[in-house]
Each structure stands twice: as structure tokens, then as C-alpha cells.
Amino acid sequence: MTMIVHPVLFALVFATAVVAHAEPPAKQAASTTPHRHEHGSVPAVKPVLGTSIYQLDVPWKDQHGKVRRLREFRGKPVVLAMVYTHCQHVCPRIIGDIRRIRASLTDKTRGQVQLVVVSIDPERDTVQRLADFGKETGLTKQGWVLLRGDGDNVRSLAAVLGVSYRPAGPSDFAHSNVITVLDREGVIAHQQVGLGQEPVKSVAALETLVPSTSKHDK
């Protein structure tokens, strides 16, 4: 005997079944590590390149106390240096050198470059200290991100960038002077080594890293 399915009932059941199995909209996949995605899910963003420093996926806190990850800057060229805010004599010169780079960029490029400094002295460079420093120096207003994090992560970041440092005396550090330019994928494009260098090469690197058209790249 044939089964007769009431057409309206069938339609309701069918519609419910469809709704129940619908995929949720694919999340903006924040992960940039080589990933194993769940069966059926589609990554919205491809993984970063094998030499991108964004594979060092550890948390930092910025001068506003917000948790940040370096991979958030993916899509923009980045100028990155490691500093500490208590040094009186030489450290602010790295910041001065970054300011020189920034000032030498075209207006268009300047607007697309993210400036980031990470403290090698997380014990003294608390969020509050970074907030005060960012305000005193005008860096926060200019859009710089000032970061602090766990000592192990600071050592890892230095290792990835090729920066050397160690405590020297009760509140100072011996450290190398390196300003790193990252491309939009977080790969090191150029490093300016030594204080007081002419910014020419860093500027040239940054100018080539911004898109030349206004179209969105993936």
C-alpha cells in the first residue's frame, strides 16, 4: 500500500530538516598556523608562509591592556622593534630611528604601515607604564602599538627577530639595535641594524610593500 504524505506536513518537515543542517557562516578563521580543519569547514584565510613570524602565535598586552597577537597585523606592512622604556641614554634612539622612517614615508604609505614596539622589560613595563609612555611620547596618538608579554615569549620573539639582550645592572639592559620591517604576511623584508642608520633602505622596503592599487587583496 502506498504511503501518502500529507503535502503540508511534508513541506514543514522538509523545511525543518534543511534549516537544521544548514552550515553556520564560515568564521573569519583567525588561525594562521598550518591547520587541520574540521571536515566540511572552509578556512576563510590561507595559512601564513613558512617564514612568517606570525607563526609565533603568543599573546601580548598593549598599552590599553588589550590582549593582542602579532598576526592581527597581517595585511599591513609592519615596523617592529624591541625596546624598554626606562633607558635614558640610548634606547629612545631606536624610537627616534623609527620616527625617522615614518617621517620619510609618503603620506599614503604612512597610513598603511603599522608601528609596533615590544618591551624586553615586561617586569617594569607594565600596561600602565606603556600607557604613560605612549602618551608622553605621542606614540599612542600616532597609532603605535606598545606591547608587553611573558618573559619566555619575549625571548622567543627576540630569537625570531635575531635581537640579542640581557639584563645589565639593576634596571638596565644590554641589547642589540635592530628595526625590522615585516611584509604583509609577517615575513621579514628588511632589517635596519645599528642606531642612527639612514632610513633609506627601510623606507624603500616599506614603499614596495604597500599595494599599488586600491583593490583588496586576499
Next chain:
Amino acid sequence: MIGQALFWGAAITIGATSANAKPSSGWGEVPGGRLVLQYGDEVTVEPFLMATTPTTNAQFLEFTRAHADWRRGLNAELFADEAYLSHWESPVKLGDGAPPNAPVTNVSWFAARAYCKQRDARLPTLAEWEWAAAASETVADARRDSAHHRRILEWYSRPTPSPLPNVRHSYENLYGIWDLHALVWEWVEDFNAVMMSGASRKDQSFDRALFCAAGAVGTADPKDYAAFLRYAMRGSLKARHSIRNLGFRCVRDVS
């Protein structure tokens, strides 16, 4: 958790029963101390536990079995260079060039760190390593003992054998720890604490631009040439380097 506590309790008890007791576990107890590092800083080292030998090929193989992202070829380029584990026959097999009980080498700093982390351990700091390595078989600080120093330099002057010999190769020091000298160089956590000055001592402006406030290596004890070599080695390293005669061992905090 309880098993671990019993294990560590046993290990520490064994270590403490007599001054000459050698650990039966894989960890030696290093007491605290003070020492002057080659760049002039005097530091205090807290007591810690140190692996009695460098990590072996077999131990590292086991680690890569459980952590595929550290297998040669699957590792991120950022975290190890092209020579990573290149002496192994394949990413999952040791082969003749990598005896199981020889120290694992061709491992980057990142790989060494990851290994120690998954063993609830960490890399030693430079100070911890130097402090443990200051000990001879009988004395905690043998660095001024010229015969001991000559012995170390003599080892350093030999070419690295291939394949490397098994661990427990050179000598067992006061704490029951082997091979801190004369087998392989070893990674430390803060290898990049070392900043090498320019070749010319007169080039002060060169140094000041590159490094802020860094003392020249070798100022603490100009006679300790072996130490100078170790520091120079560390200063030349990049974290992703995989080098044939550079391995590592782990340490644990005492708690």
C-alpha cells in the same frame, strides 16, 4: 600527578642521601651558587635539576612521533633551518648516522625548547649551564684548576666524530651529570644574551651603534679560553640554526 610527585620525591631523596650519591633517575641535583659570567655580570643561580646527559636521538625520535609538527619536513621553516635532523635517515627513522644513544644534534633552539616543554622542563639559562659545567668530578668550581682546564681545551681541539659517540662519554661531574664538556655544544635558553663585539677592539663606535651597554665577552676571566669559545659559539648562533655538533639538555626547577 601523584606518580610524578613520588618519582621526584624518590629522585631527590636518592640525591640527598650522601654527598657522593649519583642519581638513578635521569636528573642530577645542582645546588645553588654564585658565579661571574664572561661578560662581567655576577649572578646567583638557584638550585635546579639538570638532565644527566644531553637529549639523545632516541628520546628526540619519540618526541617527533608524538609531535608531527616537529618532524623534519613538517616543521615550520621559521623554527628550524634546512639542516634540521639532517643526520637522520628519514623524518621517522634514525639510521646508521644517528645512534639512538648519541646526543641529538641538528636541532634548532625552538625544537630544543619544544622538547623540554613537553617534558615539563625547560632549557637551562646560560648561568645555570655554566654553573653546572664549572664542576669537575670532585669539585664544584674547577674553573681555575689548570689541569682540568687543559683537559677541556684538549677535548675542544678534537674534530667532531661522525657519527657522534653515545652519551656518558666524557666524565661524570660532582652532581652525576655527564658530558657538559667534550661531547656536543649545548643550547641555552638565553643564548642571545651574548653579544659579540666587532673584530677590532678599537672600533668603539661600531660597537656602540650595534649594542647598547654590552660588555665585551672575555673580560671576566681572560684565561678561561674554553669559556670564551663557548660564549663565542653562543654569540654566533641564530635560533633556527641546526648544527651537527650542537645539541641540548633540559632542566627543571626544584619545587
